[in-house]
Amino acid sequence: xxxxxxSPKYLFRKEGQNVTLSCEQNLNHDAxxxxxxxPGQGLRLIYYSQIxxxxxxxxxxxxxxxxxxxxxxxxxxxxxxxxxxTAFYLCASSKVGYGTQYFGPGTRLLVL
Amino acid sequence: xxNVEQHPSTLSVQEGDxxxxxxxxxxxxxxxxxxxxxxxxxxxxxxxxxxxNVGEKKDQRIAVTLNKTAKHFSLHITETQPEDSAVYFxxxxxxxxxxxxxxxxSLTVIP
Numbered sequence: 171x172x173x174x175x176x177s178p179k180y181l182f183r184k185e186g187q188n189v190t191l192s193c194e195q196n197l198n199h200d201a202x203x204x205x206x207x208x209p210g211q212g213l214r215l216i217y218y219s220q221i222x223x224x225x226x227x228x229x230x231x232x233x234x235x236x237x238x239x240x241x242x243x244x245x246x247x248x249x250x251x252x253x254x255x256t257a258f259y260l261c262a263s264s265k266v267g268y269g270t271q272y273f274g275p276g277t278r279l280l281v282l
Numbered sequence: 283x284x285n286v287e288q289h290p291s292t293l294s295v296q297e298g299d300x301x302x303x304x305x306x307x308x309x310x311x312x313x314x315x316x317x318x319x320x321x322x323x324x325x326x327x328x329x330x331x332x333x334x335n336v337g338e339k340k341d342q343r344i345a346v347t348l349n350k351t352a353k354h355f356s357l358h359i360t361e362t363q364p365e366d367s368a369v370y371f372x373x374x375x376x377x378x379x380x381x382x383x384x385x386x387x388s389l390t391v392i393p
Contacts, residue, residue, distance in 0.1 A: 201379060210291075210385065210386075211385055211386075212286070212288070212371055212373075212382075212383030212384050212385045212386055213326070213371065213373075213381075213383040214383070215380060215381065218379065218380065220379065228380070229283065260325050260326070262325070266378075266379065267377075267378045267379070268314055268333075268375075268378030269378065270316075270328050270331070271316070271328065271381070272328075273318075273325030273326050273327065274325050275323075275324055275325050276323075276324070276325050
């Protein structure tokens with residue numbers, strides 16, 4: 171069953187804590203993306219990667235970090251520097267260059 | 283950077299009627315325009331897309347039109363059904379890798 175998975179579905183963060191959101195795909199896609207979705211707003215790009223060990227900042231990268239050690243995996247860390255982390259986080263993957271983006275089911279991050 | 287505006291933010295139609303959602307973009311270099319459908323609690327799913335060298339594209343009850351001169355593109359859904367109820371997003375890209383999304387339209391189809 172091919173697709174893109176995200177875990178956990180819900181995540182709670184305490185003040186000053188870093189948390190990591192998981193994203194895995196078995197579609198053999200080179201490109202992977204992280205978006206943030208807030209109520210009433212469109213998706214905003216946090217980071218994207220077109221190849222292993224390389225990634226680029228999107229429009230709202232501050233307070234976030236990523237790694238791309240494997241083609242299948244693109245974890246996102248929400249650091250304590252992100253002062254307003256409560257949002258719905260979506261991971262996507264695609265072929266490089268005008269490929270259809272396939273989205274995971276999302277992770278909802280809440281602050282305690 | 284690119285700015286994509288989407289209207290309306292909410293839309294209610296009777297089952298069987300048509301629905302139209304409109305988007306404008308600012309960067310004339312944008313050349314790829316996908317539309318996504320997002321159901322509650324799920325990730326968006328591509329429903330149709332169009333490249334800048336095409337003015338219109340259809341897929342059964344769904345169609346997208348593009349006016350490059352005016353920098354706007356629209357989604358048309360005909361013969362709407364209750365299962366069409368969802369949030370729809372437009373997006374624009376200049377390179378097929380970095381996308382700018384509209385703010386979404388919540389469509390409700392009333393049986």
